[in-house]
Amino acid sequence: MTKIMEAVSPDQEVRNRIIVALDVETRDQALEIAHELDGRVGAFKIGLQLFTSAGPGVVREIADVGNKVFLDLKFHDIPNTVAKASVEAARLGVWMFNVHALGGGEMMRRTVEEVGEACERDNLERPLVIGVTVLTSADEEAMGEIGIDGDVGGQVLKLARLAADCALDGVVASSQEVLAIKKAVGRTNFLTVAPGIRPDFATSDDQKRVTTIREALANGSDYVVIGRPITRAKDRLAALERIVEEAGAETI
Numbered sequence: 001m002t003k004i005m006e007a008v009s010p011d012q013e014v015r016n017r018i019i020v021a022l023d024v025e026t027r028d029q030a031l032e033i034a035h036e037l038d039g040r041v042g043a044f045k046i047g048l049q050l051f052t053s054a055g056p057g058v059v060r061e062i063a064d065v066g067n068k069v070f071l072d073l074k075f076h077d078i079p080n081t082v083a084k085a086s087v088e089a090a091r092l093g094v095w096m097f098n099v100h101a102l103g104g105g106e107m108m109r110r111t112v113e114e115v116g117e118a119c120e121r122d123n124l125e126r127p128l129v130i131g132v133t134v135l136t137s138a139d140e141e142a143m144g145e146i147g148i149d150g151d152v153g154g155q156v157l158k159l160a161r162l163a164a165d166c167a168l169d170g171v172v173a174s175s176q177e178v179l180a181i182k183k184a185v186g187r188t189n190f191l192t193v194a195p196g197i198r199p200d201f202a203t204s205d206d207q208k209r210v211t212t213i214r215e216a217l218a219n220g221s222d223y224v225v226i227g228r229p230i231t232r233a234k235d236r237l238a239a240l241e242r243i244v245e246e247a248g249a250e251t252i
Contacts, residue, residue, distance in 0.1 A: 014247045016042040017217065018240075019070050019193070021227030023047055027054035027061075033231055034062050040240060043068035043095060045225055059092045068095035070193075070225075074132050076100035079107040083114040086129070090115050094127050096193075098172055101131035101159035108166035128191065130170040131163035133177075136196030153177055157184050164190055175216035175224070182220055194221040199229050199243050213247045 008016070018041045022030040030050055037044075044067055046059055051073060063069045071094040075082045082099055089097045099111055112129055119126040133156040134143070140152060148155060153176075160171045160181045170191025173181060178192045194216045216224045226243065233239035 011244055014213075014217070014244050015040060015240075017221075017223050018213075018243070019043045019045050019223050019225045020230055021045040021047065021072075021195075021225050022050050022062075022231070023227050024050060024231065025053055027058045030054065030058055031061065033236065034067060036236055037230075037240065038065075038067065040237070042223065043070050045070040045072050045227075047072040048074075056088075056092055059094060063093040063095075069093070070095060071097040074098055074100050075111075076103045077107075079103075079110040082107050083110040086111045086115050087118045090119055090124055090127050091122070093124075096128035096130060096169075098130045098132050099168075101133055101163050101168075101171065105162060105166050108163060108168055112167045128169040130172055130191060130193060131159065131166075131168050133159040133163075133171050133173045136174045153180065157181065160185055170222070175211045175219045175221045178216075178219045178221050191222045192220065193223045193225065194219075195225040197224045197226045199226075199246050213243055217247055 020033070020037055020041050022033060022044050024030050024033070034044055044062055046069055050058060059069055059071060071089050071092070075085055076099065082103060086097065086099065099108060101108065108131060115129060116126055134152050138152065143152065143155065156173050156177045157180055160173065161184055163171050164185045164187055170193060171181065172193045172195060174196055175194035178194065181192055182190070197211065197213050197216055199212060213224055213226070229243065230236055230239045
């Protein structure tokens with residue numbers, strides 16, 4: 001008997017592409033937000049602050065109830081260390097995690113290979129592995145301070161091509177660069193995850209290369225990461241609804 005797939009509404013499609021950043025201080029705060037937004041967004045991001053505060057246990061707690069977790073620890077070390085840490089991330093049950101593309105080709109290739117082997121051996125679903133290109137808080141001046149000359153866009157494309165060549169599933173990059181990445185890589189299944197998303201009613205905070213969710217989706221971003229405009233709102237659900245409305249169904 002053929003299973004009939006339910007149609008997904010345009011608003012739900014927008015929600016499925018929103019990753020809420022749980023950049024909070026405590027496990028209890030994170031669980032409160034995850035519970036409140038459960039089923040209303042595509043995934044939750046756990047980054048350095050929460051992971052350092054609450055440890056891997058909070059990752060399991062959020063993932064074990066069926067939520068997708070993007071583990072945003074930006075692994076960047078010698079190839080063996082990153083590959084082994086990445087295997088442990090897969091064992092936590094995360095949906096996606098990232099490594100710094102600046103770690104180089106050997107690091108990324110080893111990571112993909114060892115994660116794939118471990119998941120096959122342990123009968124685990126392999127998480128998506130994506131590379132961090134240039135942080136959205138960085139500009140040419142910041143890059144120059146660490147000895148990287150040239151424009152930000154050029155560096156992003158160079159790292160995106162390297163990540164694709166190393167069989168990563170995608171990259172983290174500003175939505176301003178997504179169209180160029182898709183063209184340069186040429187892989188239809190190469191994902192782009194856009195941080196630095198700020199709705200019209202929010203401030204840019206410490207981000208420099210920011211866009212609205214409407215611009216990000218129109219540019220072709222597969223997922224968008226939104227934190228403070230939702231998590232710090234007095235009414236998180238209302239803030240989420242405003243963002244979904246701002247995205248506009250015609251951008252999907």
